[in-house]
Amino acid sequence: MTxxxxxxxxxxxxxxxxxxxxxxxxMVIKDDPTLMFTNAGMNQFKNIILGNDPIKYPxxxxxxxxxxxxxxxxxLEEVGHDTYHHTMFEMLGNWSFGDYFKKEAIAWAWExxxxxxxxxxxxxxxTIFEGAPEEGLERDExxxxxxxxxxPENRIINGNKHDNFWEMGDTGPCGPCSExxxxxxxxxxxxxxxxxxxxxxxxxLVIEIWNNVFMQYNRKADGSLTTxxxxxxxxxxxxxxxxxxxxxxxxxxxTDIFQPIIQEIGKxxxxxxxxxxxxxxxxxxxxxxxRTIAFSIADGQLPSNAKAGYVIRRILRRAVxxxxxxxxxxxxxxxxxxxxxxxxxGDAYPELLAQKSLIEKVIKEEEEAFLRTLEHGIKLLDKNxxxxxxxxxxxxxxxxxxxxxxxxxxxxDLTELILRENGMTVDLDGFKIEMEQQKQRARNAAAMETxxxxxxxxGETRFVGYDSLETESELLRxxxxxxxxxxxxxxVFAETPFYAEMGGQVGDKGQIISGDETIDIFDTKNxxxxxxxxxxxxPKELDVHFVLTVNKELRKATIRNHSATHLMHExxxxxxxxxxxxxxxxxxxxxLRFDFSHFQKMTQxxxxxxxxxxxxxxxxxxxxxxxxxIPIAEAKEMGAMALFGEKYGETVRVVRFGSSxxxxxxxxxxxxxxxxxxxxxxxxxxxxxxRRIEAITGHAVEKMMDLQxxxxxxxxxxxxxxxxxxxxxxxxxDENAELRKQVESFMQKQISELKEKLLxxxxxxxxxxxxxxQSDFAAETIKTLxxxxxxxxxxxxxxxxxxxxxxxxxxxxxxxxxPSLTVLLSKDLVDKGYSAVNLVREGAKHxxxxxxxxxxxxxxxxxxxxxxxxxxxxxxLA
RNA sequence: GGGGGAUUAGCUCAUCUGGCUAGAGCGUUUGACUGGCAGUCAAAAGGUGACCGGUUCGAGUCCGGUAUUCUCCA
Numbered sequence: 041m042t043x044x045x046x047x048x049x050x051x052x053x054x055x056x057x058x059x060x061x062x063x064x065x066x067m068v069i070k071d072d073p074t075l076m077f078t079n080a081g082m083n084q085f086k087n088i089i090l091g092n093d094p095i096k097y098p099x100x101x102x103x104x105x106x107x108x109x110x111x112x113x114x115x116l117e118e119v120g121h122d123t124y125h126h127t128m129f130e131m132l133g134n135w136s137f138g139d140y141f142k143k144e145a146i147a148w149a150w151e152x153x154x155x156x157x158x159x160x161x162x163x164x165x166x167t168i169f170e171g172a173p174e175e176g177l178e179r180d181e182x183x184x185x186x187x188x189x190x191x192p193e194n195r196i197i198n199g200n201k202h203d204n205f206w207e208m209g210d211t212g213p214c215g216p217c218s219e220x221x222x223x224x225x226x227x228x229x230x231x232x233x234x235x236x237x238x239x240x241x242x243x244x245l246v247i248e249i250w251n252n253v254f255m256q257y258n259r260k261a262d263g264s265l266t267t268x269x270x271x272x273x274x275x276x277x278x279x280x281x282x283x284x285x286x287x288x289x290x291x292x293x294x295t296d297i298f299q300p301i302i303q304e305i306g307k308x309x310x311x312x313x314x315x316x317x318x319x320x321x322x323x324x325x326x327x328x329x330x331r332t333i334a335f336s337i338a339d340g341q342l343p344s345n346a347k348a349g350y351v352i353r354r355i356l357r358r359a360v361x362x363x364x365x366x367x368x369x370x371x372x373x374x375x376x377x378x379x380x381x382x383x384x385x386g387d388a389y390p391e392l393l394a395q396k397s398l399i400e401k402v403i404k405e406e407e408e409a410f411l412r413t414l415e416h417g418i419k420l421l422d423k424n425x426x427x428x429x430x431x432x433x434x435x436x437x438x439x440x441x442x443x444x445x446x447x448x449x450x451x452x453d454l455t456e457l458i459l460r461e462n463g464m465t466v467d468l469d470g471f472k473i474e475m476e477q478q479k480q481r482a483r484n485a486a487a488m489e490t491x492x493x494x495x496x497x498x499g500e501t502r503f504v505g506y507d508s509l510e511t512e513s514e515l516l517r518x519x520x521x522x523x524x525x526x527x528x529x530x531x532v533f534a535e536t537p538f539y540a541e542m543g544g545q546v547g548d549k550g551q552i553i554s555g556d557e558t559i560d561i562f563d564t565k566n567x568x569x570x571x572x573x574x575x576x577x578x579p580k581e582l583d584v585h586f587v588l589t590v591n592k593e594l595r596k597a598t599i600r601n602h603s604a605t606h607l608m609h610e611x612x613x614x615x616x617x618x619x620x621x622x623x624x625x626x627x628x629x630x631x632l633r634f635d636f637s638h639f640q641k642m643t644q645x646x647x648x649x650x651x652x653x654x655x656x657x658x659x660x661x662x663x664x665x666x667x668x669x670i671p672i673a674e675a676k677e678m679g680a681m682a683l684f685g686e687k688y689g690e691t692v693r694v695v696r697f698g699s700s701x702x703x704x705x706x707x708x709x710x711x712x713x714x715x716x717x718x719x720x721x722x723x724x725x726x727x728x729x730x731r732r733i734e735a736i737t738g739h740a741v742e743k744m745m746d747l748q749x750x751x752x753x754x755x756x757x758x759x760x761x762x763x764x765x766x767x768x769x770x771x772x773x774d775e776n777a778e779l780r781k782q783v784e785s786f787m788q789k790q791i792s793e794l795k796e797k798l799l800x801x802x803x804x805x806x807x808x809x810x811x812x813x814q815s816d817f818a819a820e821t822i823k824t825l826x827x828x829x830x831x832x833x834x835x836x837x838x839x840x841x842x843x844x845x846x847x848x849x850x851x852x853x854x855x856x857x858x859p860s861l862t863v864l865l866s867k868d869l870v871d872k873g874y875s876a877v878n879l880v881r882e883g884a885k886h887x888x889x890x891x892x893x894x895x896x897x898x899x900x901x902x903x904x905x906x907x908x909x910x911x912x913x914x915x916x917l918a
Numbered sequence: 919g920g921g922g923g924a925u926u927a928g929c930u931c932a933u934c935u936g937g938c939u940a941g942a943g944c945g946u947u948u949g950a951c952u953g954g955c956a957g958u959c960a961a962a963a964g965g966u967g968a969c970c971g972g973u974u975c976g977a978g979u980c981c982g983g984u985a986u987u988c989u990c991c992a
Contacts (some may be wrong), residue, residue: 345990350989350991354990419931442990446990447923447990448923449990450989477921478922478991479991482992483920483991484920485992486920486992819975824939826939877937884975887975891976892937897937897939898937899937899976900975901976903975
């Protein structure tokens with residue numbers, strides 16, 4: 041069977057058992073603070089399991105793309121070194137939400153594996169939860185009894201809490217699970233060692249392929265467990281492992297999912313898979329990572345230096361680093377793999393094909409940037425190496441290695457490699473200590489504590505903010521959140537006009553009022569589909585009616601920006617072409633930000649055109665045409681633009697202004713005329729193939745225009761209201777440059793003349809030529825004068841057989857009321873042990889100051905102009 | 919969200935602990951050698967040292983803030 045056929049057989053099987061087949065959710069998660077990526081098939085059903093969302097279909101199955109690269113499940117460093125770890129993988133799963141439970145789940149899992157894809161029964165082993173007395177949990181006898189009907193008892197293995205009790209997080213639904221393992225060793229091996237001893241022992245050929253989780257408990261913040269009212273079945277089968285098993289391979293990377301990519305890497309690098317262990321590891325790393333990166337970009341997550349984007353960047357860099365070291369790839373190469381990847385997976389995941397050119401560009405740019413980082417790091421390391429060699433050291437300080445890594449992004453293993461080539465090592469312990477401190481700092485900063493929800497009334501929030509900005513409601517639940525010694529409260533109401541941050545639009549601010557108590561709501565967020573109001577204090581009385589009022593001014597400014605974003609999006613497509621697609625959006629009361637795909641800088645003219653077109657749409661005063669609950673298919677028929685990487689429900693909201701039609705949950709103006717006017721402030725690049733526009737609307741445009749007009753008027757006035765301001769300024773600048781040059785050359789001439797005069801009039805004191813002079817030049821000018829005197833004098837004594845070889849110059853300066861002293865000694869005086877620094881300090885006493893410099897040249901400043909003349913005279917060679 | 923770094927000539931970067939009128943390589947311009955080009959040699963132009971404020975006799979260098987950017991951790 042091909043991988044394509046295997047995926048389909050799973051979905052067909054569960055469809056035949058009355059399951060609704062749903063599509064894969066995006067890998068990047070947007071509205072859950074506890075999770076950045078989809079790391080299990082159940083993520084998209086989390087809100088159903090938590091009871092925040094209603095159950096639409098009690099039985100569901102799908103194939104979900106997952107990423108395990110951060111947090112609790114982090115396999116990143118394993119990937120490539122063995123044959124079965126991945127960053128991205130596909131998870132085949134079936135779910136029951138309060139419908140069937142252990143009996144059916146086990147029966148169907150067995151049926152699918154043994155009858156549909158026909159895995160040899162003798163090669164299958166199962167585990168069940170052995171119990172955990174310290175938590176008051178008993179052995180999962182129920183699962184044991186069911187399994188007994190299918191599997192010989194000796195192949196049902198007890199598993200501990202770590203392997204066989206599944207928890208979603210620190211709190212929330214959890215329960216025992218039952219794993220199915222398969223032994224795919226050759227018969228010769230199977231005779232020697234019983235697979236029973238190898239289950240869960242990280243043997244590459246005795247592997248878990250399917251985990252069936254029976255969620256029946258809920259863990260609270262204090263660690264205690266309660267029984268879940270609606271029990272949930274959550275299963276996950278590793279698609280890549282299943283393919284390996286069914287295709288008679290011993291490595292996931294030998295299946296038809298990865299081999300085409302590995303072959304292509306071989307072609308590009310000129311190396312062969314299967315000859316050298318290090319090359320093989322590298323090829324597996326690259327084949328795995330390129331999938332992750334490509335799919336992330338397709339889901340709208342670009343590499344960046346923070347959060348989810350940073351994780352993607354790090355994965356890409358890991359691949360580049362391996363390629364750099366073991367395949368000798370010193371220029372971008374991963375971008376060349378997208379062709380073959382599209383061939384392998386494009387059919388199942390069309391987003392890959394649709395976004396192909398963007399993916400290639402982004403990867404290429406990222407690769408090149410990292411290669412530059414590597415080059416920079418190698419330079420820095422070289423510098424350290426030569427210092428170490430000079431000192432005879434052979435161990436690089438841990439903190440140096442850490443700085444290279446932490447500050448300059450230079451990978452530790454490369455540092456080690458380069459040192460090894462030079463017969464040196466790294467102080468790894470020192471490195472680890474620094475790393476631990478860094479992690480501790482970050483942990484402390486991010487530490488967040490939440491109490492359990494205090495539930496006053498069950499229920500869901502009804503959002504009324506599309507139609508009104510004020511409503512009366514009651515509190516459903518609340519909890520306290522503490523972060524960095526600051527705490528605030530999260531409040532959930534039965535009904536609210538507050539818009540929670542979503543789809544780029546910021547959350548509303550406002551107030552809640554009960555009786556004579558008014559509490560400020562400083563932000564509104566969406567958490568696991570609950571609208572959460574953030575307040576600094578808890579109302580005194582909880583079981584009363586509250587009036588919830590949104591800050592009208594801010595909300596109105598926000599909706600102007602949001603609606604304007606839609607109009608501008610359409611205008612961009614009209615001006616630049618249909619390749620323009622939204623890649624990100626941020627809408628606040630102050631301004632709007634819109635990121636979109638486009639491959640070059642917009643010209644001034646294009647920006648103007650977009651502005652004009654948008655403003656024209658604003659003036660048309662299109663009324664808001666809103667469809668709150670229409671099926672997604674119908675919405676698409678209306679021409680609504682759906683975004684890649686967005687998760688849409690069955691029914692969606694469509695917002696239409698004239699011909700601009702978008703899927704959008706945000707709040708908008710009643711008619712476009714309310715926007716007033718749009719002005720683009722900037723257009724810039726944020727990544728390869730992605731541009732960003734920042735713009736303002738309404739009142740903000742007015743304010744900006746006022747400011748600009750005022751500035752212009754002021755400037756014009758400065759130029760006597762000349763009709764051609766640009767020309768006047770240009771002329772003034774030219775004139776300024778010309779005068780500057782003239783003044784400079786005039787000063788040069790002055791200084792030169794003064795120099796000659798001073799040298800000629802120099803007195804002789806004890807065989808030393810001495811120049812004493814007071815001027816009102818600036819310090820910089822005096823410096824020039826003194827150095828010129830010195831230069832000329834050096835020339836003179838070289839050419840002429842002068843009596844005196846020694847020179848001392850003392851200049852007093854009085855510039856802008858501040859006295860200064862400058863002393864210069866010729867080289868021979870310095871050699872004799874005189875120091876200009878000592879002399880100038882001695883003299884500076886008269887002007888109440890201090891100073892310093894070098895032995896041949898020193899300056900000082902002071903506060904007492906009256907003592908200047910005395911100071912000049914006082915300086916004498918002792 | 920937190921930590922660390924960077925910002926100096928058109929580009930890539932020096933300038934150790936505050937003080938040798940801020941330097942190098944590449945690039946640009948000019949000149950010389952050559953029939954011309956390539957090349958070599960010589961010279962020149964090019965800097966508000968990101969921005970704002972402070973400490974100091976003196977700040978590119980120290981301190982604080984802002985902006986941009988890189989990087990690590992979560």
